[in-house]
Amino acid sequence: MLPEHWPRWVPILISIFLALLAIGLGLVLEPAAQALRPQPTPTPTLPAIPYARPLSGECEKCHFSREALLASGADPARVDEVLIDPASLWTPHGRLGCVTCHGGKGQVADKDQAHEGLIQDLTDQYPQDCLICHRNLPAEFPEDRLRTPHGAIVDAVWEGSPCAVHCSDCHGQVGHGFDPVTGRTICSMSVCLDCHRERNVPGLTDCITCHIGPHDVAATLDCQTCxxxxxxxxxxxxxxxxxxxxxxxxxxxxxxxHQWPNFRGLDYVCSDCHKRPHTFGNDNCALCHTPEGWKSSAEALVAAATGVPHPVAGREDCRACHGVTGGTPIPEDHKGRTNDTCLVCHAEAPAATAEHPFPQDHDGAAGNCVLCHPGNDFSAYNCETCHAPSGMAEVHAARGISEIANRCTLCHPQGEKP
Structure with missing residues (x-):
């Protein structure tokens, strides 16, 4: 509070004084504050591209004509390398003019003078000029499943580091109408690989360097596998x-x-894709079928199958006699097959229904055919499987009987002792 006896104009003077004091302090302290404040790094200003199409007239007169190039002394074997299609003038890069990228003097007719200061490949000698327009280059093109080395190239350009890859290596002579990346010119991957290997560019010889595969199988497979x-x-x-x-x-x-795109969902058994159309057997289709064809492979098995030489009635358990081991074991390629599949291929032979001349349960044989017919040879019989020849010879010799081989049934038609 101000004293009551002060005039009313005194507060006004005090206010003016304080305002001037604040302004003075600000003017004094502002430079010091600016000096202490962190200074931002200035953003480099990119140079402007000189539009040199009007300055490239003499370039076009020579490089658009094979005859003019040959007349200027160009090597006939390499003239096509410097011959330019006039239509390339209407491409985005062609509109810039020759001198914009290649330098030289495009308004001079003399060849030597015109080529003074010539830049053969701007992307090799002055790659930073490409980045004047081409900023924020994409690292990937998902719609084409492609990766690019743009990041490494741009970093190397701005840092001034050597780089083994230049824009023209992939994009070609874009100002001359060639640009395989746009899709209008098809360039096979073998061209890319040849270039990568020729330059021995580290890391650029694997497919996944540039290609984004649709399959998540990188842990077990590589592209060349398929x-x-x-x-x-x-x-x-x-x-x-x-x-x-x-x-x-x-x-x-x-x-x-397989399931797209990661090849999952299979156990690599037939039942993954095929439904068994019959009730016999199991889902191991390969026991009877081959990839040559379901029907043809099964028909071949049936045609090759031998007939059953004995009645099947009452003997449906085939594996009881024809197990893995025994007198007539199943073949190696039949292991794993079940009883209900046997008669699908093996039908009763006609002779199996005829009356058997000898008791099949003789002396505990229990219908085991191979005891009398070794090797399933039913054209003959052999008693020596159970009856040792030496013992039988002694018994018969004591009775004055000789020449007993293969004559057993003459005296023992029912297997009984006389």
Whole structure:
């Protein structure tokens, strides 16, 4: 509070004084505050591109004409390398004019003077000029499943570091109408690989360096496992596969069996794709069928199967006699087959229904055919499986009987002792 006896104009003077004091302090302290404040790094200003199309007239007169190039002394064997299609003038880079990228003197008719200061490849000698327009280059093109080395190249350009790859290596002579990256010019991957290997560029010889594969199988496979061509992705010939791709399997596409895009969902058994149309057997289709064809492979088995030489009635348990071991074991390629599959191929032979001349349960034989017919040879019989020849010879010799080989049934027609 001000004293009551002060005039009313005194507060006004005090206010003016304080305002001037604040302004003075600000003017004094502002430079010091600016000096202490962190200074931002200035953003470099990119130079402007000189539009030199009007200055490139003499370049066009010579390089648009084969005859003019030859007349100027160009090497006939390499004249096509410097011959330019006039239509390239209407491309985005062609509109800039020759001198914009190549330097030189585009209004001088004399060849030597015109080529003074010539820049053969701007992307090699002055790559920073490309970045004047081409900023924020994409690292990937997901719609084309492609990766690019843009990041490494741009970093090397701004840092002034050497870089083994230049813009023109992939984009070609863009000002001359060639640009394989746009899609108008098809350039196979073999061209890329040849260039990468020729330059020995580290890390650029693997497919995944540039290609974003649709399959999440990188932990177990690489591109070359399936894709054998660098011209077409759909040319596939597997070097490794859990199931041999032969017969009918060789004629189908990968994703007719596998789930797109990661090849999951299979146990590599027939039942993954095929439903068993019959009730006998099991889901191990390969026991009877081959990839050559379901019907043809089964018919071949039936045609090759031998007939059953004995009545089947009451003997449906085939494996009771024809087990893995025994007198007539099942063949190696029949292991795993079940009883109900035997008669699908093996039918009763006509002779099996005829009356057997000898008791099949003789002396505990219990219908085991091979005891009397070794090797399933039913054209003859052999008693020596159970009756040792030496013992039988002594018994018969004591009775004055000789020449007993293969004559047992003459005296023992029912297997009984006389």
């Amino acid at each position: 894709h054998t061509s660098t011209e077409r992705w759909d040319q596939v010939a597997l070097r490794v596969h859990p199931v041999p791709l032969v017969g009918k399997h060789a004629a189908i596409g990968c994703f007719e069996c």
